[in-house]
Amino acid sequence: MRYYNLYNYKRLPYIERLTAEEIHAIDVVARVFPFKVSEHTVSHLINWEKGCDDPMFRATFPHRDMLEPKDFQTIEQLLSQGASETAIAAAADEIRSRQNPDVSGQRALNVPTLHDSSLQGMQHKYRETLLVFPKEGQNCSTWCSFCFRWNQFVPGSCQRFSNVQPEEMLDYIKEHRDITDVLFTGGDPLMMRTGSLAKYILPLLSPEAAHIRNIRLGSRMLAWDPQRFISAPDSAALLELFRRIQGAERNLVLVAHWLHPSELQTPQTREACRILRQTGVQLSGQTPLLKGINDNADVLEELWREQTALGSIAYYMFIARDTGAHKYFEVPLIRAWKLYRDSVSRVSGLARSVRGPVMSCRPGKIIIDGPLTLGTESALALRYLQARKPELVGRPFLARFDDKATWWNDLKPYGASDEEFF
Numbered sequence: 520m521r522y523y524n525l526y527n528y529k530r531l532p533y534i535e536r537l538t539a540e541e542i543h544a545i546d547v548v549a550r551v552f553p554f555k556v557s558e559h560t561v562s563h564l565i566n567w568e569k570g571c572d573d574p575m576f577r578a579t580f581p582h583r584d585m586l587e588p589k590d591f592q593t594i595e596q597l598l599s600q601g602a603s604e605t606a607i608a609a610a611a612d613e614i615r616s617r618q619n620p621d622v623s624g625q626r627a628l629n630v631p632t633l634h635d636s637s638l639q640g641m642q643h644k645y646r647e648t649l650l651v652f653p654k655e656g657q658n659c660s661t662w663c664s665f666c667f668r669w670n671q672f673v674p675g676s677c678q679r680f681s682n683v684q685p686e687e688m689l690d691y692i693k694e695h696r697d698i699t700d701v702l703f704t705g706g707d708p709l710m711m712r713t714g715s716l717a718k719y720i721l722p723l724l725s726p727e728a729a730h731i732r733n734i735r736l737g738s739r740m741l742a743w744d745p746q747r748f749i750s751a752p753d754s755a756a757l758l759e760l761f762r763r764i765q766g767a768e769r770n771l772v773l774v775a776h777w778l779h780p781s782e783l784q785t786p787q788t789r790e791a792c793r794i795l796r797q798t799g800v801q802l803s804g805q806t807p808l809l810k811g812i813n814d815n816a817d818v819l820e821e822l823w824r825e826q827t828a829l830g831s832i833a834y835y836m837f838i839a840r841d842t843g844a845h846k847y848f849e850v851p852l853i854r855a856w857k858l859y860r861d862s863v864s865r866v867s868g869l870a871r872s873v874r875g876p877v878m879s880c881r882p883g884k885i886i887i888d889g890p891l892t893l894g895t896e897s898a899l900a901l902r903y904l905q906a907r908k909p910e911l912v913g914r915p916f917l918a919r920f921d922d923k924a925t926w927w928n929d930l931k932p933y934g935a936s937d938e939e940f941f
């Protein structure tokens with residue numbers, strides 16, 4: 520599959536629609552936030568008439584405002600002075616180190632251990648669900664510009680999750696009978712060839728792993744490269760693997776990431792959804808809320824409606840995490856709640872399956888139930904959907920009202936009884 524990055528994107532015929540200033544900004548910002556865009560994305564998703572304002576362009580290409588002005592100038596000056604690649608990389612590293620690269624402490628906090636050895640390449644944050652990061656799946660066909668795993672794609676990064684072996688995964692699962700769900704994530708696990716993916720999945724179909732009921736694949740392949748399911752050399756083998764999983768009485772869920780209704784409107788994605796559903800795989804969808812991409816109730820309404828009609832169960836609307844170019848994409852929590860409420864109130868009950876807005880943060884997954892008034896004061900009602908401490912799940916609690924807050928760290932307990940939740 521062909522893709523475009525800093526070194527070849529100027530070959531794209533569409534680039535002539537951008538101004539020289541916009542192209543210069545891409546050249547500068549890409550030194551800090553590298554990009555990679557699939558052929559399907561540039562040919563079928565980006566509306567080049569809109570240039571840098573197009574939502575799918577913003578979701579994929581770097582933009583000047585992703586960097587603080589002083590950081591932009593630093594890289595710009597180095598490039599104009601003809602500085603060495605080493606000097607540019609060092610400056611970019613320094614800028615990235617200030618962008619919260621290890622979001623939510625995930626690298627240290629969630630690593631499971633077996634027989635006193637830590638198992639890299641897996642995370643076990645919630646009792647029932649094990650996350651697996653296969654080595655061969657630590658890439659994506661397009662790198663989303665807002666991705667909270669952005670630092671994985673930086674050359675030489677030490678932030679990659681990988682190296683887990685299928686045998687280690689199975690050994691851990693055998694010892695933990697509470698695990699019912701295994702989520703393969705990355706990167707994108709469907710970047711793997713089918714043979715590699717099967718090495719991880721087939722052990723989960725064995726009698727020793729009978730307690731595994733749901734196998735999830737977190738993937739944006741349906742949006743960024745739907746041909747993966749239609750005409751890739753191993754598409755047929757992949758669909759056969761999916762049928763085999765269903766035959767083994769495991770529920771296979773493809774958790775697709777949807778950003779915008781335009782992704783669901785290409786003939787390729789519609790065909791891929793149709794083919795996948797014939798294998799018995801359950802499609803579900805999750806969506807990060809992003810400024811300039813989908814922070815609009817009409818867009819969200821259409822997104823919930825379109826995916827439901829294609830058989831993808833709308834699952835989560837997430838708040839963008841506080842990492843990378845977060846300032847560029849962030850939406851205040853109160854506004855996010857209003858967008859959720861406005862969009863969901865216009866769709867049928869089937870599409871109201873989407874839960875949001877949700878912050879997936881260090882202590883767990885927290886849903887924002889909305890603002891309320893207590894006497895003369897306002898507060899924000901919240902609830903844990905998932906928590907490191909299961910006893911916190913489902914109990915309402917309050918934060919002080921703050922219409923500027925964009926992330927969990929900005930919130931403060933409303934009263935003394937709310938402190939245990941923070």
Ligand code: SF4
Nearest residue numbers: 659662663666706739
């Ligand atoms: S597909 Fe997922 S993991 Fe890959 S860049 Fe996009 S958000 Fe990140």
